[in-house]
Amino acid sequence: MTATTIGVVTDTHVGDELPRLPTEVLERLSGVDLVLHAGDLVDPSVLEDLRTVAPVVAVRGNHDHQSDLPDVVLVRAGGQRIAVLHGIRPAPIELGSALAFTFLGRLDVERHCRALAHQAPAADLVVFGHIHIPIDRTIGGTRFYSPGPVYQPELDPSFSWDGVPRRMYRKLRERIPAHARRPAIGIVRVNASGIHAGTVHLDGPIAPDGPTSDDALGLASHGAALPWRP
Numbered sequence: 001m002t003a004t005t006i007g008v009v010t011d012t013h014v015g016d017e018l019p020r021l022p023t024e025v026l027e028r029l030s031g032v033d034l035v036l037h038a039g040d041l042v043d044p045s046v047l048e049d050l051r052t053v054a055p056v057v058a059v060r061g062n063h064d065h066q067s068d069l070p071d072v073v074l075v076r077a078g079g080q081r082i083a084v085l086h087g088i089r090p091a092p093i094e095l096g097s098a099l100a101f102t103f104l105g106r107l108d109v110e111r112h113c114r115a116l117a118h119q120a121p122a123a124d125l126v127v128f129g130h131i132h133i134p135i136d137r138t139i140g141g142t143r144f145y146s147p148g149p150v151y152q153p154e155l156d157p158s159f160s161w162d163g164v165p166r167r168m169y170r171k172l173r174e175r176i177p178a179h180a181r182r183p184a185i186g187i188v189r190v191n192a193s194g195i196h197a198g199t200v201h202l203d204g205p206i207a208p209d210g211p212t213s214d215d216a217l218g219l220a221s222h223g224a225a226l227p228w229r230p
Contacts, residue, residue, distance in 0.1 A: 003189060006035070006188040007185060008035075008038065008186030009025065010130075010147070011040040012025075014042055015042040021049045022202065025150055025202065026050070028185055035050045036058070038085065039060055041069075057073050057075055057084060059073055062086065078191060082126075083120030083126045116144065125143045126144045127145055127188075133180055148199065149183065152183050157210055182201045183213060186200070
């Protein structure tokens with residue numbers, strides 16, 4: 001079996017938060033055979049940029065209002081079925097989950113992943129985004145993987161935390177460990193031994209004149225992802 005290397009990108013938010021895709025994203029993706037974008041591109045120019053690296057499969061996120069992208073795509077690689085979706089759940093579930101995490105510190109990842117499984121029942125791997133945190137969990141024989149987003153508001157000097165919804169969002173994000181709020185992409189390798197997924201953190205600023213994640217989040221140094229099991 002020929003091994004396939006897949007880049008995973010999500011929540012780039014170019015056009016509503018960032019003016020352009022950070023060049024480091026393309027540099028880190030160099031050499032992949034395929035790129036999966038799990039939604040919230042916002043500006044379709046992101047697809048054009050990613051196509052300079054490899055063919056792209058992308059889905060629509062909740063910020064992709066003018067997009068005709070599909071909600072779910074099933075990709076086959078190395079005999080494995082990989083579903084790509086953004087990760088949106090029904091509004092009552094989204095609200096309840098956000099409130100539980102914000103005020104009680106509970107993030108029910110298993111329930112979240114089982115809700116996504118209904119959107120992709122035939123997948124061996126589900127690639128998703130939306131919640132802006134890294135997740136890698138196997139439930140019921142299916143692996144659920146999100147490397148975390150490219151866009152993190154803590155690294156954007158122009159992001160406003162004003163207003164009640166944004167203040168609640170900030171409170172929620174303060175419960176997430178600093179190392180899990182670093183911008184990132186994923187690299188998935190599919191070969192005869194199965195699916196191997198790893199996260200690659202972005203070291204440079206994501207926004208013009210923005211700080212690095214080490215400076216903004218008070219991290220001592222770059223390096224491998226620290227263990228965090230939400």
